[in-house]
Amino acid sequence: MKLYITHFSPFARLARVVSREKGLEDRIEEIFAVTRKVDTPYNQINPSGRVPYLVREEGAGVEGSQPVCYLLDHLDGQPILDPPEGEMGLEYRRLEETGRSVMDGLSVWVREMGRPPEDRSAAIGEYERRRMNRLTAYWEKEIDHPLMGGDLNMPQLTLACALLLEEFYDALTWRVDRPKLAAWVDRFNERPSFADTRVHYPLKP
Numbered sequence: 765m766k767l768y769i770t771h772f773s774p775f776a777r778l779a780r781v782v783s784r785e786k787g788l789e790d791r792i793e794e795i796f797a798v799t800r801k802v803d804t805p806y807n808q809i810n811p812s813g814r815v816p817y818l819v820r821e822e823g824a825g826v827e828g829s830q831p832v833c834y835l836l837d838h839l840d841g842q843p844i845l846d847p848p849e850g851e852m853g854l855e856y857r858r859l860e861e862t863g864r865s866v867m868d869g870l871s872v873w874v875r876e877m878g879r880p881p882e883d884r885s886a887a888i889g890e891y892e893r894r895r896m897n898r899l900t901a902y903w904e905k906e907i908d909h910p911l912m913g914g915d916l917n918m919p920q921l922t923l924a925c926a927l928l929l930e931e932f933y934d935a936l937t938w939r940v941d942r943p944k945l946a947a948w949v950d951r952f953n954e955r956p957s958f959a960d961t962r963v964h965y966p967l968k969p
């Protein structure tokens with residue numbers, strides 16, 4: 765199978781981490797796509813132009829981190845990332861979505877900072893900086909939730925991939941006043957699946 769990714773995308777990193785956690789490296793060929801360019805050949809492969817995108821030997825291509833992670837997790841018939849039943853299942857989805865909000869917001873911010881300085885919008889940067897402050901204050905308290913510890917799950921992986929966008933942009937200083945969250949994410953940094961998908965490519969503030 766072919767997995768289309770980019771350096772910067774935390775959504776693609778999520779799929780790459782799950783592929784490694786499931787020991788699928790030999791079955792998944794990772795291909796760096798050129799995105800966000802008019803007429804990039806990648807648009808012929810995935811019409812949305814987005815990553816992650818998984819091309820299977822059979823069946824339609826699958827777009828988006830959630831369905832791609834689901835597919836990878838279920839390939840061996842022994843999923844480890846499915847939500848639990850009942851009330852905890854709601855908690856799982858609630859936490860995953862709030863981690864996804866961090867991922868969405870920080871992606872917009874880092875994308876903006878990837879533009880030449882003269883093309884950047886200060887208003888977008890400021891809006892996303894404030895969103896990051898609110899959400900990391902929320903997570904500093906919520907990180908003690910039982911689902912954010914224990915067995916690996918999608919809420920944990922989503923939040924960790926989102927917060928580690930800091931690797932690309934020095935001004936993304938969410939760690940200030942967030943000691944519990946910082947200690948939490950550093951544990952993920954030590955996992956081989958995260959070490960193997962780290963990209964040293966910092967943007968200049």
Ligand SMILES: N[C@@H](CCC(=O)N[C@@H](CS)C(=O)NCC(=O)O)C(=O)O
Pocket residue numbers: 772773774775776799800812813814815816827828829830871
């Ligand atoms: N909801 C999607 C979001 C994927 C997404 O926004 N990917 C961005 C990179 S972070 C992308 O490929 N952007 C290229 C474009 O918009 O043309 C997911 O969960 O995977």
